[in-house]
Amino acid sequence: MIDAGNEARVEISALKFYAARMLHDVIDRAMQTHGALGLTDDSPLSSMYRNARAARIYDGPDELHRMVVSRRILQR
Secondary structure, three states, X not given: OOOOOOXXXXXXXXXXXXXXXXXXXHHHHHHHHHHHHHHOOOOOHHHHHHHHHHHOOOOOOHHHHHHHHHHHHHHO
């Protein structure tokens, strides 16, 4: 869309929300599977979890992206 010269704010906000949420859910599932080992520094899961959680905040919280998507869709 951007290459074609179109605005892609809705799509970008939806992607940022969905991708960050999916990353968080996948790592959370891996931690659940590994049990207490997933909480320790003996596996990379604990740092992956912290980074995934931060990904849902540093580019704008999920609520902000949902609000952008909702507002743009309703305007259409």
